[in-house]
Amino acid sequence: MLILEIEEVSAGYGMGPDILSRVSVRFEAGLIHCLIGPNGAGKSTLLRVIAGLLRPRSGRVLLEGKVISGLRPDQILAHGICLVPQDRSLFPDMTVRENLLMGGYIERDQRQVSRRMEEVLEIFPEVRRHLNHRAGTLSGGEQQMVAIARGLMVHPRVMMLDEPSLGLAPLVVDRIFEAISRLKTMGITVLIVEQNVRKGLAYADRGYVLDMGRLSFEGPAREVMEDPRLQELYLGRMVLSNREVQG
Amino acid sequence: MTSGLQILILGLALGGVYALMAIGLSLTYGVMRILNLAHAAFMVLGAYLAYWALQILHIDPLVSILINGPLFFILGIVLYRILFVPLAGRSRYTEATLLLSFGLALGIEGIMGAMWTGIYRLANPSYATRSLVFGSFYIPEGQMYATAASLGILIALWGFLQKTRLGRAIRATMQNRTAAQIVGVHVERISALAFGLGMASAGVSGSLLSFLFPFFPGKHWQWISILLSLVVLGGMGSLIGTVVGALMLAVASVYVSSALGPTWSPATFYAALFLVLMIRPQGLFGKREV
Ligand SMILES: Nc1ncnc2c1ncn2[C@@H]1O[C@H](COP(=O)(O)OP(=O)(O)O)[C@@H](O)[C@H]1O
Ligand SMILES: [Mg+2]
Numbered sequence: 001m002l003i004l005e006i007e008e009v010s011a012g013y014g015m016g017p018d019i020l021s022r023v024s025v026r027f028e029a030g031l032i033h034c035l036i037g038p039n040g041a042g043k044s045t046l047l048r049v050i051a052g053l054l055r056p057r058s059g060r061v062l063l064e065g066k067v068i069s070g071l072r073p074d075q076i077l078a079h080g081i082c083l084v085p086q087d088r089s090l091f092p093d094m095t096v097r098e099n100l101l102m103g104g105y106i107e108r109d110q111r112q113v114s115r116r117m118e119e120v121l122e123i124f125p126e127v128r129r130h131l132n133h134r135a136g137t138l139s140g141g142e143q144q145m146v147a148i149a150r151g152l153m154v155h156p157r158v159m160m161l162d163e164p165s166l167g168l169a170p171l172v173v174d175r176i177f178e179a180i181s182r183l184k185t186m187g188i189t190v191l192i193v194e195q196n197v198r199k200g201l202a203y204a205d206r207g208y209v210l211d212m213g214r215l216s217f218e219g220p221a222r223e224v225m226e227d228p229r230l231q232e233l234y235l236g237r238m239v240l241s242n243r244e245v246q247g
Numbered sequence: 248m249t250s251g252l253q254i255l256i257l258g259l260a261l262g263g264v265y266a267l268m269a270i271g272l273s274l275t276y277g278v279m280r281i282l283n284l285a286h287a288a289f290m291v292l293g294a295y296l297a298y299w300a301l302q303i304l305h306i307d308p309l310v311s312i313l314i315n316g317p318l319f320f321i322l323g324i325v326l327y328r329i330l331f332v333p334l335a336g337r338s339r340y341t342e343a344t345l346l347l348s349f350g351l352a353l354g355i356e357g358i359m360g361a362m363w364t365g366i367y368r369l370a371n372p373s374y375a376t377r378s379l380v381f382g383s384f385y386i387p388e389g390q391m392y393a394t395a396a397s398l399g400i401l402i403a404l405w406g407f408l409q410k411t412r413l414g415r416a417i418r419a420t421m422q423n424r425t426a427a428q429i430v431g432v433h434v435e436r437i438s439a440l441a442f443g444l445g446m447a448s449a450g451v452s453g454s455l456l457s458f459l460f461p462f463f464p465g466k467h468w469q470w471i472s473i474l475l476s477l478v479v480l481g482g483m484g485s486l487i488g489t490v491v492g493a494l495m496l497a498v499a500s501v502y503v504s505s506a507l508g509p510t511w512s513p514a515t516f517y518a519a520l521f522l523v524l525m526i527r528p529q530g531l532f533g534k535r536e537v
């Protein structure tokens with residue numbers, strides 16, 4: 001079943017050129033979708049458009065058939081789509097507890113927010129011991145966990161993660177991806193943008209390759225991984241790290 | 248020559264009032280990067296309202312806090328909607344709002360001058376001329392009430408920011424505006440709220456100013472310089488910093504006034520501003536802008 005449809009979306013910043021040009025993608029409910037593509041391809045921009053942080057210049061975004069593009073970010077969040085951006089965007093001077101409370105901001109009933117926080121802490125027990133620490137003092141991996149936990153505070157149906165493994169040690173990356181798998185078992189549709197192509201596709205059901213603001217190709221994650229066009233794309237631009245080329 | 252402890256008492260009492268006067272400036276800057284140069288002009292306007300409320304209606308300036316607070320809160324939200332929202336999204340938003348608030352300050356000064364002339368005013372409630380004496384120390388009674396009122400209001404504001412959902416949203420927007428949007432904060436609405444709170448603090452500060460310091464329409468320029476120096480010392484946009492900066496500079500100015508004479512006291516603020524900008528431009532509690 002389709003959950004999210006991007007229809008012919010073009011978008012850019014200010015007076016600048018189109019960063020996305022007529023992109024169409026469809027995402028299926030309950031699956032993990034991995035978006036890959038070279039730096040500057042427009043992956044983050046696409047997530048920003050879906051989250052309502054950037055208005056598309058043309059085209060539409062539909063959630064279960066209903067148009068959501070043009071809504072404010074808080075309205076889109078209320079529809080169950082949440083974003084964990086590339087910089088995690090925690091509130092550094094607030095405690096982890098306050099960050100989670102802010103995650104539940106759109107819920108006005110404070111008892112409901114407390115209940116939800118308990119649920120989230122059961123899903124991510126590792127967050128609990130940091131509850132009273134300032135978010136800015138946590139390690140990168142811990143911050144990423146908190147960012148995901150904060151996103152869960154709204155019972156999202158779609159969770160978008162922009163480069164969740166960025167800057168993290170390999171062992172920590174594994175923990176983050178396990179957390180992402182947990183999201184899937186909870187029935188949440190996941191969209192991840194990943195530079196770590198191999199890892200991202202290994203955990204994903206479907207892969208999407210974005211290049212120069214267009215959808216280049218897509219398919220089941222395993223097929224995308226094997227696709228010669230992928231190697232070509234990365235080798236051609238010298239973007240893939242040595243480790244990934246050889247490994 | 249006054250004793251050191253006496254200077255400290257007077258300085259901290261004064262600093263409490265300065266903190267209230269400056270807190271709105273800091274809040275407005277922290278939430279939306281608007282440096283409201285008209286803040287002190289609104290404060291002086293609040294002082295006039297308190298002054299006339301006492302003269303005509305016999306409402307004590309401490310009671311007029313309850314009128315000025317809500318009145319300026321609403322005025323702030325209206326002004327924000329009419330004047331500042333149209334500038335949102337401009338590439339030079341901060342510069343544009345700086346000019347706008349400068350113009351606003353001139354406009355309010357003009358209106359006050361036209362309505363109430365340029366002569367000095369000072370509200371004179373019964374307690375304004377009395378002093379309380381504790382052993383070898385004293386404190387002017389009006390100053391003590393003003394400080395108590397300031398602390399009460401600052402604590403209420405602190406509680407609101409720390410403990411309520413909307414207060415948390417204001418702090419979140421100060422720390423990371425995009426992140427606030429991501430968790431569903433309608434940042435324009437929060438900005439209007441913060442601007443309203445900033446203006447309310449100017450209004451209630453005006454009530455206190457009316458009986459503590461003589462004022463006339465053009466007096467706000469001196470006040471905004473003083474307030475800016477405390478905010479810069481504390482670190483632009485840091486509320487704690489503003490309170491600490493206010494206390495420090497107030498004590499310093501009382502000391503200078505006692506050692507060198509009252510005419511030197513305003514120079515304390517300019518000297519401090521100069522030193523901070525030279526040595527630690529981000530202020531005591533500030534972070535470097537990225
Ligand atoms: N806030 C912005 N303002 C202007 N241009 C931007 C902004 N964010 C990204 N861009 C530009 O958009 C292009 C795509 O960026 P992005 O979507 O972040 O790519 P990716 O996430 O695929 O690396 C880049 O050329 C980048 O310079
Ligand atoms: Mg990106």
